[in-house]
Amino acid sequence: MSVLEAKEVSKIYCKGKENEVTALNQVSLAVESGEFISIMGPSGSGKSTLLHVLSGLDTISLGTVEINDTDISKMGEAEMSQFRRGHIGYVFQNFNLIDSLSVHDNIALPLALQKGDKQAIESKIQEYLTSLNIASVKDKLPNDCSGGQCQRTAIARALVHGPSILFADEPTGNLDSANAHDVLEILQKLNSEKNVTIMMVTHDSMVASYSQKVLFLRDGVIEHVIEKKDKPQTKYYEEIASFNLKDRIHMIK
Ligand SMILES: Nc1ncnc2c1ncn2[C@@H]1O[C@H](COP(=O)(O)OP(=O)(O)O)[C@@H](O)[C@H]1O
């Protein structure tokens, strides 16, 4: 079943002005339930724009975006934020945690608006504290945690309300390699064990090699797709890195 379907999506910034930019040019794609997809491409190729419009953070200029068979492209702002609260999880490069709240309370935040039974909410938070391996820092403030612990808290916060899809824009961009590996293993585990559908932007072939499929963007168009299938991760990484290198060399005039 498709969780997300984008049809001929275009995003044009500053339309009609002399600085008009076509950031996405008739992009069509489908994301099936349980997929883990990376989006790669050179700087300015439209990666962040794609994530923003697919997650309803920004509007599109042309086309349609459906999430769980609901067309989000024509929603107004209020309807969109309500839809996002129910269906979408989003993780940012810089974590975006609230510094004055503990790890536990940051995760509780999306549930604070829900009316559910207190005990059920608390057990949901505990479930994510455990599965993301941050139970030991639950009472700490983000500033007293490592970058990896902060990003795992942000992932827990993005998932605790049970969204249909998790979007992540360079989720390991601010982490050292050990913490990045940690976060990527957690994403992989959430995908394989809890069937969490993930769409992640990265410019790093190693990071992309943790996903199952890579979409390469260039000038707002998907120009190439590589799938992992049953390849070992090392082989898959080599394939991604080699395409990425050719793509970059091609750009040097
Ligand atoms: N808010 C904006 N206003 C005008 N142009 C933008 C805006 N955001 C992005 N762009 C332009 O759209 C293109 C794609 O940008 P972006 O999606 O940020 O690329 P990437 O994430 O791949 O680096 C670039 O040419 C960028 O300059």
Ligand SMILES: [Mg+2]
């Ligand atoms: Mg970007």
